[in-house]
Amino acid sequence: MGKIPGSLLILNGKSAGDETLRAAIALLRDEGMDIQVRVTWEKGDAGRYVKEAQQLGVDTVIAGGGDGTINEVATALVNCTGDNIPALGILPLGTANDFATSAGIPDTLEKALQLAIVGKAVAVDIARVNDKTCFINMATGGFGTRITTETPEKLKAALGGVSYLIHGLLRLDKLKADRCEIRGEDFQWQGDALVMGIGNGRQAGGGQQLCPQALINDGLLHLRIFTGEELLPALLTTLTQPDDNPHIIDGKSAWFEVSAPHEITFNLDGEPLSGEHFRIEVLPNALQCRLPPDCPLLR
Numbered sequence: 294m295g296k297i298p299g300s301l302l303i304l305n306g307k308s309a310g311d312e313t314l315r316a317a318i319a320l321l322r323d324e325g326m327d328i329q330v331r332v333t334w335e336k337g338d339a340g341r342y343v344k345e346a347q348q349l350g351v352d353t354v355i356a357g358g359g360d361g362t363i364n365e366v367a368t369a370l371v372n373c374t375g376d377n378i379p380a381l382g383i384l385p386l387g388t389a390n391d392f393a394t395s396a397g398i399p400d401t402l403e404k405a406l407q408l409a410i411v412g413k414a415v416a417v418d419i420a421r422v423n424d425k426t427c428f429i430n431m432a433t434g435g436f437g438t439r440i441t442t443e444t445p446e447k448l449k450a451a452l453g454g455v456s457y458l459i460h461g462l463l464r465l466d467k468l469k470a471d472r473c474e475i476r477g478e479d480f481q482w483q484g485d486a487l488v489m490g491i492g493n494g495r496q497a498g499g500g501q502q503l504c505p506q507a508l509i510n511d512g513l514l515h516l517r518i519f520t521g522e523e524l525l526p527a528l529l530t531t532l533t534q535p536d537d538n539p540h541i542i543d544g545k546s547a548w549f550e551v552s553a554p555h556e557i558t559f560n561l562d563g564e565p566l567s568g569e570h571f572r573i574e575v576l577p578n579a580l581q582c583r584l585p586p587d588c589p590l591l592r
């Protein structure tokens with residue numbers, strides 16, 4: 294015990310049958326690495342395994358899955374108390390993998406595993422909504438929300454990240470702007486939002502760069518609102534020419550408050566949360582994460 298720092302991989306059950314992963318782990322174990330694996334079945338499992346990981350005294354908890362799995366593991370790490378809190382490693386095995394992709398996590402399984410175990414841990418921020426639910430990557434509301442929450446599992450499996458966009462376009466008739474009011478430090482806006490992204494990270498919805506300047510260790514959240522009366526022209530121009538676009542409003546703040554006269558749904562790292570009022574705040578340096586040295590999300 295103790296000579297090589299241990300890791301506990303929390304693997305989303307959707308990827309439990311991955312033979313390449315089995316082989317990669319066997320290889321690392323042959324090289325002397327101590328890796329334990331736990332498989333999730335439903336929400337809540339990852340949180341319990343993080344507690345176990347802390348009791349085991351491992352140095353790293355690896356989130357093996359998509360943005361939702363990273364979210365659950367990161368949230369549980371932030372809620373850990375004590376001084377032997379493991380660092381977060383990321384093994385992208387989800388559909389969109391927006392956080393991992395924008396953080397520059399290698400896309401081969403072996404390299405990602407290696408980085409997750411021996412990469413340098415740096416302090417990163419997380420965001421918390423209404424003092425309860427966390428997101429490490431992004432909160433999206435409006436149009437983007439409908440895309441992700443309504444994308445059926447089968448379409449996701451068949452098309453990967455692209456399915457979010459295609460599925461969204463197929464449902465254009467159902468989309469409408471969401472009326473809301475948003476406040477932050479030196480920021481206030483009221484109107485109809487088509488899509489709004491509040492980012493600790495940069496991209497969501499399978500590659501949509503909603504907060505292209507966001508950094509995960511600057512103590513700030515970046516906000517981008519896409520506005521417009523007519524949906525299709527606004528959507529096409531906003532996605533294709535982000536600069537000097539009258540339909541785009543940007544903001545930056547350590548916190549944002551979003552209020553709507555009726556229930557709106559935010560999508561936090563791919564998981565929905567509905568309500569009429571949201572206070573979203575950044576928790577600076579909330580956890581340690583093993584990231585590539587040239588990670589574009591670090592300042």
Ligand SMILES: Nc1ncnc2c1ncn2[C@@H]1O[C@H](COP(=O)(O)OP(=O)(O)OP(=O)(O)O)[C@@H](O)[C@H]1O
Nearest residue numbers: 306333334335336358359360361362387388389390
């Ligand atoms: N064995 C399992 N089978 C199906 N779903 C699971 C299983 N274990 C956990 N989950 C659920 O999977 C969701 C998280 O999935 P995750 O986000 O990691 O993958 P994804 O949605 O395919 O990827 P991405 O978010 O990157 O598109 C959570 O809601 C969690 O409760």
Ligand SMILES: [Mg+2]
Nearest residue numbers: 359360361563
């Ligand atoms: Mg997900």
